[in-house]
Amino acid sequence: MPIDKSMNVLIVDDYKTMLRIIRNLLKQIDFNNVEEASDGTEALAKLRAGNFGLVISDWNMVPMTGLQLLQEVRADTRLKQMPFIMITAESKTENVVAAKQAGVSNYIVKPFNAETLRDKIEKVLGHA
Amino acid sequence: MxxxxxxxxxxxxxxxxxxxxxxxxxxxxxxxxxxxxxxxxxxxxxxxxxxxxxxxxxxxxxxxxxxxxxxxALKVDDITGSHIPFATDELDAIVAHTAAATDAILESCEMLDAVGATLTGEPAEKLQDATTRIYEACSFQDITGQRITKIVGALKTIEEKVARIVATFGPKLIDLPPPQSAQPTPEDDLLNGPQLPSQAMDQSDIDKLMASFD
CATH class of the missing domain: 4.10.860 (DNA Excision Repair, Uvrb; Chain A)
Known part of the structure; x- marks a missing residue:
């Protein structure tokens, strides 16, 4: 089934430059409906208020980290099936394991390229 | 006797x-x-x-x-009062300057994308490939920023330890408050920032690990 690239995508990072980069890379692969949040708390509020088809989140943010956001999403009846990709510089085995145990859909380590982003989105949305 | x-x-x-x-x-x-x-x-x-x-x-x-x-004889006051603050200020300035430069690059790249949208065929594709590579390369700023933040943290730890050594063994007792360690959170062990290339897992390692859960 073809992926609906008109879906709303929420990108979450506390670093504005990174949000800008991810937004532009998503645009390059034809995802044009992109909203931004600068931490987990703001992201959760937007997710609960809006209609999103995918979350792409950094991990290391305050006050709510990406992992806590993921746990909140998976604990929310309405959001628990939401495809969730973690993009982070945290590349230790225990990080990947913790994210997987919390229910992450896929995991991208920084620095990454557009091809990896496209590949993981296709895998995640293909299984969604 | x-x-x-x-x-x-x-x-x-x-x-x-x-x-x-x-x-x-x-x-x-x-x-x-x-x-x-x-x-x-x-x-x-x-x-x-x-x-x-x-x-x-x-x-x-x-x-x-x-x-x-x-x-x-170390002139510890110079270390804690001058050298380390100078080093951390310089590192903060590096982050600020590279962030400003990255934003300027991204702005120009977005303009190129706007131009590319008016083109068709091979020129449009080539331009998009080039801007994609630029966006990818710009993510260096995030990684270097995180690495520099780790260095600043290490310098501050050194500053605190030097002050404690002086307070313990120095000629004059310095009235230092007890070390303030941040309240640990369950995620502290997981927040380490970028790893050195020799110690880090790359995307293919992570893909294998993720696949092992399926």
């Missing part, structure tokens, strides 16, 4: 009382002095291992006293 009629313990106690009166606060130099007094008083009854042990303690006291003198 020892007076044979006075018990050795009494002589030793006298030495110790005299030293204690002269230097009420225990210091490493005093340890060496006390050991010398013990060795002098009890030299005729100490066994060879006892003597060797006491000589070691004396040497240790002297080593600590020397270290104290060296720490005093």
């Amino acid at each position: 020892l007076d044979a009629t006075v018990p050795r313990e009494t002589i030793l106690a006298g030495h110790l009382a005299e030293i204690r009166a002269r230097r009420p606060h225990a210091e490493p130099q005093l340890v060496a002095e006390v050991v010398r007094a013990v060795l002098t008083t009890m030299s005729d009854t100490l066994t060879a291992p006892d003597t060797a042990l006491l000589r070691e303690v004396e040497a240790l006291g002297q080593t600590i006293a020397n270290a104290k003198a060296e720490i005093a």
Whole structure:
């Protein structure tokens, strides 16, 4: 089934430059409906208020980290099936394991390229 | 010459009382002095291992006293008051300058994308490939920023430890508050930032790990 690239995508990072980069890379692969949040708390509020088809989140943010956001999403009846990709510089085995145990859909380590982003989105949305 | 009629313990106690009166606060130099007094008083009854042990303690006291003198000569105020703040300010400036440069690059790249949208065919594709590579490369800013933040944290830890060493061994006691460690959270062990390339898993390692859960 073809992926609906008109879906709303929420990108979450506390670093504005990174949000800008991810937004532009998503645009390059034809995802044009992109909203931004600068931490987990703001992201959760937007997710609960809006209609999103995918979350792409950094991990290391305050006050709510990406992992806590993921746990909140998976604990929310309405959001628990939401495809969730973690993009982070945290590349230790225990990080990947913790994210997987919390229910992450896929995991991208920084620095990454557009091809990896496209590949993981296709895998995640293909299984969604 | 020892007076044979006075018990050795009494002589030793006298030495110790005299030293204690002269230097009420225990210091490493005093340890060496006390050991010398013990060795002098009890030299005729100490066994060879006892003597060797006491000589070691004396040497240790002297080593600590020397270290104290060296720490005093360090000009620690320069380290904590000038060198480390200077280094952290410079690192903060690096982050700010590279962030500004990255934003300028991204702005130009977005303009190129806007131009590319007016083109068709191969020129449009080539331009998009080029801007994609630029966006990818710009993510260096995030990684370098995180690495520099780790260095600033390490410098601040060094600053705190130097101040503590001086407070403990320096010539003047500095009235420092107890170390303030942030309240640990369950995620602290997981928030390490970018790893060195030699220690990091790359995307293919992570893909294999993720696949192992399926």
